[in-house]
Amino acid sequence: xxxxxxxLLFPRLVHLKQSVIKGKGWQKQVGLYKLDWSLPxxxxxxxxxxxxxxxxxxxxxxxxxxxxxDQYNIYLDNLIFALDSDAIDEIHRNCQCALVEWNTRRxxxxxxxxxxxxxxxxxxxxxxxxxxxxxxxxxxxxxxRNSMKYVSSYIMLMKFWMYQTGTGLILEFSDIxxxxxxxxNSKTVKDTAREVMGNMKKHLDEMQDVYSKITTxxxxxxxxxxxxxxxxxxxxxxxxxARRARKKKGK
Numbered sequence: 001x002x003x004x005x006x007x008l009l010f011p012r013l014v015h016l017k018q019s020v021i022k023g024k025g026w027q028k029q030v031g032l033y034k035l036d037w038s039l040p041x042x043x044x045x046x047x048x049x050x051x052x053x054x055x056x057x058x059x060x061x062x063x064x065x066x067x068x069x070d071q072y073n074i075y076l077d078n079l080i081f082a083l084d085s086d087a088i089d090e091i092h093r094n095c096q097c098a099l100v101e102w103n104t105r106r107x108x109x110x111x112x113x114x115x116x117x118x119x120x121x122x123x124x125x126x127x128x129x130x131x132x133x134x135x136x137x138x139x140x141x142x143x144x145r146n147s148m149k150y151v152s153s154y155i156m157l158m159k160f161w162m163y164q165t166g167t168g169l170i171l172e173f174s175d176i177x178x179x180x181x182x183x184x185n186s187k188t189v190k191d192t193a194r195e196v197m198g199n200m201k202k203h204l205d206e207m208q209d210v211y212s213k214i215t216t217x218x219x220x221x222x223x224x225x226x227x228x229x230x231x232x233x234x235x236x237x238x239x240x241x242a243r244r245a246r247k248k249k250g251k
Contacts, residue, residue: 008102009040030082044163059214065207067162082136098123129153147192154179
């Protein structure tokens with residue numbers, strides 16, 4: 001993909017080797033690639049730990065929830081993509097467009113600014129979905145037809161957007177509505193889509209529980225602390241006006 005930007009983190013495409021894939025009556029020269037998520041993940045984890053140390057030091061040992069369930073991290077790390085130059089160019093173009101749109105300053109009404117940023121979300125979805133169309137099957141030495149191929153982009157998008165936007169937007173930005181449609185209507189990937197969608201939602205709930213536990217316990221502890229006694233100012237003794245007047249005259 002692209003290198004890391006200050007405000008939006010993309011994984012990096014790593015070239016493995018050149019190869020030829022074959023089909024019935026055709027063959028194609030491609031490069032085999034893997035996605036390297038290590039740097040974006042490292043940055044996100046570091047930010048989480050810094051947030052804890054700065055704001056909730058008593059919870060500094062809290063384990064980072066991660067971006068997606070562990071089984072999907074292993075799955076994504078093992079994926080290989082057979083990409084030609086046209087595919088790489090289009091993937092890079094969409095990543096670049098997403099970066100530009102996401103980082104463009106828009107001092108407008110919040111609703112309008114959010115609408116403008118949706119173009120960045122769309123470009124990121126195109127980039128990952130296009131990439132997943134080129135998932136490589138090493139045994140067949142051709143493009144994969146496994147059912148996981150058709151849900152991989154949704155896993156990637158969740159991993160990508162996690163900790164880069166509010167938790168309430170992660171599923172929307174990951175195009176969960178399309179995955180839900182596959183889970184309810186696709187004859188070939190229905191079961192796989194249902195499983196992935198269920199695991200994604202469960203992981204997001206677990207992540208929110210971690211944050212909720214930290215902030216709630218901290219707020220409760222703050223309320224339980226004894227409040228310092230406020231020092232009351234001594235009230236000035238009221239003296240009737242007539243008496244003040246006599247004192248002034250020396251009577």
